[in-house]
Amino acid sequence: MMNTEIHVLERSITVITAQQRDALEDNGFSFVHCKITxxxxxxxxxxxxxxGSSPTVVFAYTDMANVIHPERWNDFGHPERSNNMFYGEFQNSGLGSNVSGQARYTKKLSxxxxxxxxxxxxxxxxxxLLPHLNTRSRHSIV
Structure with missing residues (x-):
């Protein structure tokens, strides 16, 4: 997602992503230049x-309000998955971007x-995402 605003409603606990992926898949979620309010x-x-057993999620250049839990990410009661989870953050800002209490499997990306x-x-x-090129052949009309 890019340039998207995610607005958190008042609830005791909320989760923005729940990515299901196994180790053989090559996919994930990437949030770039977003805003969490x-x-x-x-x-x-x-x-x-x-x-899933090997989720991959990245937040980059995202402005985060002070609604983010200090741990930031959750293993959903499966600590055995922590070696396979890829939760990355890059150049985020805002009061919710403080990573001082983050879960040990969170990765600050270079x-x-x-x-x-x-x-x-x-x-x-x-x-x-990008417009498709017109692939119809061109014929001259005489």
Whole structure:
């Protein structure tokens, strides 16, 4: 997702993503230049939880309100999955971007690590986001 606002409603606990992926798949969620807002100050919103055995989720350049839970990510009661989870963050801002209490499996990405998640290639965006070229053949009419 790009340039999207996610608004958290007042609830005790909320989760933005639940990515289901097994180790053999090559996919994931990438949130770039987004904004997370909310009206609650409970700080009960997780960026994601492990639904499948090997989830991959990245938030980059996202402005986060103070609604994000200090742990940021949740293993959904499956601590054995922590070695296979990829929860990355890159250059986020706002009161909710503080990573001081983050879960141990959260990854602060370097420029090089974040690069692939920031491109349209990661989500195969050239196939569905960009306008398709007109491939009809051109014929002259005489």
């Amino acid at each position: 909310g009206t609650t100050y409970v700080r009960g919103t997780y960026l994601g939880r492990a639904w 420029d090089a690590e974040a690069k692939s998640f920031l491109s349209l290639g990661y989500i195969q965006g050239s196939k569905w």
